[in-house]
Amino acid sequence: MRFDTAPAPHVIGGYSVPRVMFPVLLALVPAGMVHVALFGPGLLLQVAVASVTALACEAAALRWRKRDAGVALRDGSVLVTAFLLAFAVTPLLPWWLNVFGTAAAVLLGKHVFGGLGQNPFNPAMVGYAILLVAFPVEMTRWPVPLDADSAHSWADLARLTVLYFYGGDASGGWDGYTGATTLDSIRNGLDLRYTLPEMLERDDLVGPLGARGFAWINLAALVGGAYLLWRRIVRWHIPVAVLAGLMVPAMVASWLDPGAHLGGLFQAFAGATMLGAFFIATDPVSAATSDRGRLWYGAGIGLITWVIRTWGGYPDGIAFAVLLMNVAVPLIDRYTVPRIYGHPRD
Amino acid sequence: MQGRNRFPAGLVLESHKQFPLDLPIVELPAPPCVVLALDQGSGREAEPVVANGDRVAFGSTVARPGAAGSAALHATISGRVVAIETREAATPSGHSTCIVIESDGEDRRDPALRTHPDYPSLDPDQLVVALRAAGIVGLGGAAFPTATKLEAARARGARKLVLNGAECEPWICCDDALLREQAADVLLGAHVLMQALAADSCVVAIEDDKPHAIEAMRASVAAAGATGITVQVLPAIYPQGAERQLVTAVTGDEVPSRGWPAEVGVTCQNVATAAAIARWVLTGEPCLTRVVTVTGSGVARPCNVRARIGTPLAALVEAAGGYRDTPLQLIAGGNMTGRALPSDGIGLAKAMNCVLVATRADLEPRISAFERPCIRCGDCATVCPAGLLPQQLHRAARADDESGLRGLGIWDCIDCGLCDYVCPSQIPLAYRFRSAQSVLREREAAARKATAARERHERRGRRLEQAALAEQHAFDAARRRALGNDTAARPDAPDGTS
Numbered sequence: 001m002r003f004d005t006a007p008a009p010h011v012i013g014g015y016s017v018p019r020v021m022f023p024v025l026l027a028l029v030p031a032g033m034v035h036v037a038l039f040g041p042g043l044l045l046q047v048a049v050a051s052v053t054a055l056a057c058e059a060a061a062l063r064w065r066k067r068d069a070g071v072a073l074r075d076g077s078v079l080v081t082a083f084l085l086a087f088a089v090t091p092l093l094p095w096w097l098n099v100f101g102t103a104a105a106v107l108l109g110k111h112v113f114g115g116l117g118q119n120p121f122n123p124a125m126v127g128y129a130i131l132l133v134a135f136p137v138e139m140t141r142w143p144v145p146l147d148a149d150s151a152h153s154w155a156d157l158a159r160l161t162v163l164y165f166y167g168g169d170a171s172g173g174w175d176g177y178t179g180a181t182t183l184d185s186i187r188n189g190l191d192l193r194y195t196l197p198e199m200l201e202r203d204d205l206v207g208p209l210g211a212r213g214f215a216w217i218n219l220a221a222l223v224g225g226a227y228l229l230w231r232r233i234v235r236w237h238i239p240v241a242v243l244a245g246l247m248v249p250a251m252v253a254s255w256l257d258p259g260a261h262l263g264g265l266f267q268a269f270a271g272a273t274m275l276g277a278f279f280i281a282t283d284p285v286s287a288a289t290s291d292r293g294r295l296w297y298g299a300g301i302g303l304i305t306w307v308i309r310t311w312g313g314y315p316d317g318i319a320f321a322v323l324l325m326n327v328a329v330p331l332i333d334r335y336t337v338p339r340i341y342g343h344p345r346d
Numbered sequence: 347m348q349g350r351n352r353f354p355a356g357l358v359l360e361s362h363k364q365f366p367l368d369l370p371i372v373e374l375p376a377p378p379c380v381v382l383a384l385d386q387g388s389g390r391e392a393e394p395v396v397a398n399g400d401r402v403a404f405g406s407t408v409a410r411p412g413a414a415g416s417a418a419l420h421a422t423i424s425g426r427v428v429a430i431e432t433r434e435a436a437t438p439s440g441h442s443t444c445i446v447i448e449s450d451g452e453d454r455r456d457p458a459l460r461t462h463p464d465y466p467s468l469d470p471d472q473l474v475v476a477l478r479a480a481g482i483v484g485l486g487g488a489a490f491p492t493a494t495k496l497e498a499a500r501a502r503g504a505r506k507l508v509l510n511g512a513e514c515e516p517w518i519c520c521d522d523a524l525l526r527e528q529a530a531d532v533l534l535g536a537h538v539l540m541q542a543l544a545a546d547s548c549v550v551a552i553e554d555d556k557p558h559a560i561e562a563m564r565a566s567v568a569a570a571g572a573t574g575i576t577v578q579v580l581p582a583i584y585p586q587g588a589e590r591q592l593v594t595a596v597t598g599d600e601v602p603s604r605g606w607p608a609e610v611g612v613t614c615q616n617v618a619t620a621a622a623i624a625r626w627v628l629t630g631e632p633c634l635t636r637v638v639t640v641t642g643s644g645v646a647r648p649c650n651v652r653a654r655i656g657t658p659l660a661a662l663v664e665a666a667g668g669y670r671d672t673p674l675q676l677i678a679g680g681n682m683t684g685r686a687l688p689s690d691g692i693g694l695a696k697a698m699n700c701v702l703v704a705t706r707a708d709l710e711p712r713i714s715a716f717e718r719p720c721i722r723c724g725d726c727a728t729v730c731p732a733g734l735l736p737q738q739l740h741r742a743a744r745a746d747d748e749s750g751l752r753g754l755g756i757w758d759c760i761d762c763g764l765c766d767y768v769c770p771s772q773i774p775l776a777y778r779f780r781s782a783q784s785v786l787r788e789r790e791a792a793a794r795k796a797t798a799a800r801e802r803h804e805r806r807g808r809r810l811e812q813a814a815l816a817e818q819h820a821f822d823a824a825r826r827r828a829l830g831n832d833t834a835a836r837p838d839a840p841d842g843t844s
Binding site: 001009012013014017019117235337342 | 354359516590594600601602603604605660669673674675676677679681682683684685686687688689690702704708709710711712713715716718719720721722723724725727728731732733734735737738753754755758761763766767768769770771772774776777780
């Protein structure tokens with residue numbers, strides 16, 4: 001009797017790229033719910049626009065590159081990019097900026113390098129950085145979170161969101177509804193010679209957990225991150241290193257000069273910290289690849305984030321920190337190859 | 347020195363071992379015909395010492411060790427050699443020269459075979475010579491000559507014997523069955539091996555998913571009052587049975603890269619090898635039979651069979667109740683490292699511990715795997731028992747980056763297949779690494795050949811030059827002599843003119 005032959009091994013575990021990507025989307029749900037509850041329905045619009053744009057761009061790019069589009073679209077990776085970009089931008093972003101940013105993320109961040117697995121930069125952060133540099137006003141206009149000002153209602157925020165989404169002029173009558181984020185306000189306040197304790201006493205900026213609005217989102221993102229750790233989609237090295245790289249210098253600085261530096265816990269629950277630590281920095285394609293390399297990579301992201309937040313010109317630093325460390329990945333990978341079994345220990 | 351009982355990384359796999367162990371080992375009668383591959387799985391062919399048409403008896407030597415790594419081969423039935431030809435075989439190339447013997451139905455035993463109750467009086471060198479003549483090889487799957495391994499161990503002064511009863515690969519349970527039924531033989535083989543090594547201790551390493559085997563081995567050691575022999579129970583983790591991983595689990599030491607376990611004072615032998623040695627002592631038979639697991643969803647009654655080497659695999663499947671459902675692949679070995687064979691006419695080889703008749707269900711999802719680009723998740727690196735970064739090796743292999751491949755340890759890959767198992771992009775990594783290794787090996791061979799040719803050419807040039815020079819000297823000397831004589835004799839010689 002004759003048989004087919006095939007190379008060993010003849011069994012695999014049945015893991016797949018979609019099985020890595022879709023849990024990531026699922027893990028974003030808690031943060032998304034909190035986001036919608038505190039900042040209005042803008043996130044849902046951003047996610048929808050980004051997802052449609054991302055899928056369309058991926059399909060187009062694959063067609064140009066003469067690849068099978070159906071298979072690649074189903075792998076879920078481009079949706080992760082879309083979701084992360086949607087979470088990173090303000091919920092008040094006009095739709096065409098979202099389209100522009102997402103297209104930049106997918107086309108310039110991913111497909112010019114050869115698609116899935118080839119991109120040296122985190123695609124979502126490429127899109128975010130281009131948007132932030134090109135449209136700083138639109139990108140930094142956030143709704144005042146509902147936990148900061150009880151006078152506003154969610155329905156008002158919904159109307160405002162739709163107005164901005166279609167690019168309407170919302171200057172009249174909506175003054176108190178938008179503003180800078182907590183991190184941005186604190187940075188501006190420190191520039192204006194307010195002391196940090198003064199800023200931290202402001203009820204509209206700081207709540208029981210830290211930054212208004214964002215602290216709760218960070219908490220929810222931490223829950224989602226814990227789920228990813230538990231599912232072993234993400235391993236602990238990068239998130240822990242990012243948090244340590246951010247919190248350790250923050251703690252030391254705030255201990256040395258409490259009047260000028262935010263503490264470690266405040267930093268950890270402000271801005272996009274948890275989203276960055278668990279969802280953005282952990283993109284395996286653009287991250288360092290060995291365990292030790294990932295510790296360096298994550299620590300670098302945390303440290304650069306802290307530096308940008310403390311002395312930089314931008315309110316948050318996650319995106320630039322990730323992109324900068326992406327550049328360092330080949331170097332990190334080169335110097336963090338683990339010792340091979342049977343080779344001498346140094 | 348007791349190890350940490352654990353090697354780094356690895357993975358717990360679904361074992362698929364229960365069914366064959368419900369039955370005792372089935373003794374398969376002599377088949378009407380055997381196909382003895384000169385390469386029994388070690389990758390090197392032995393040299394035949396019989397010719398077409400020769401009559402042979404059960405136990406007669408039909409091939410002697412040839413290239414390093416090959417071992418003596420014996421007729422496993424009595425009859426006539428009907429062909430010595432290249433056939434499909436369970437070897438890396440897929441082929442081997444095979445000696446085909448047709449039975450005369452008498453099953454005559456070679457009169458030269460004799461038992462060796464006197465083995466304690468043999469010195470280690472004599473034992474090694476005897477084991478080499480008996481064609482004893484590693485029955486765990488490598489078919490490496492035991493004698494060569496013992497010599498290497500003795501040269502390096504290894505004093506500890508590890509008997510490998512880990513049997514970590516899914517589906518395979520022939521060692522488990524052997525330990526349950528013939529632990530005393532394994533113990534006797536251990537004594538012979540210890541004597542050949544002048545070893546002072548022996549550890550029988552068995553994974554904890556084989557409680558009956560552990561119990562039988564312990565009982566056997568206790569009953570014999572054997573000293574220096576202990577049973578060590580290891581957690582069942584693939585690839586525990588890989589030699590280097592086993593050495594680390596048992597002793598805590600790492601075998602140096604591309605080195606021998608003997609360099610850390612250990613030598614490993616499979617429990618089935620020990621049992622084969624015991625058979626040689628007790629019955630005088632060289633390596634003529636082995637226990638093999640015949641299993642998979644494609645056979646009716648999975649079981650362990652003791653069969654003669656060279657028995658066509660179809661006869662083994664027959665012993666297991668024949669084919670069932672739709673067998674897609676016939677795999678020699680387990681599902682992680684086994685070799686898929688093209689035909690069941692191939693003869694049982696010493697290296698075959700398992701014949702896995704796999705249906706689609708056994709091969710899913712590998713058989714419908716869809717390869718995507720590597721996303722560098724690094725899951726492969728977390729399970730790699732060699733501590734490699736398969737994702738980086740993969741990248742280097744794609745780029746044909748030789749120095750990258752070497753630097754990242756392509757030669758340290760033990761081909762366990764775990765990187766494939768966990769890869770979410772379903773990349774056939776192990777296959778890629780094997781291919782990269784063979785390309786490098788070919789290039790190394792070509793480079794060696796080119797160097798040798800260049801050196802030969804240069805040597806020839808020097809030789810010719812020297813010969814020419816010597817000839818010139820001889821000619822000059824002769825001329826000087828001739829001229830000297832002439833000048834003395836002749837007044838009109840050049841010096842004497844003017």
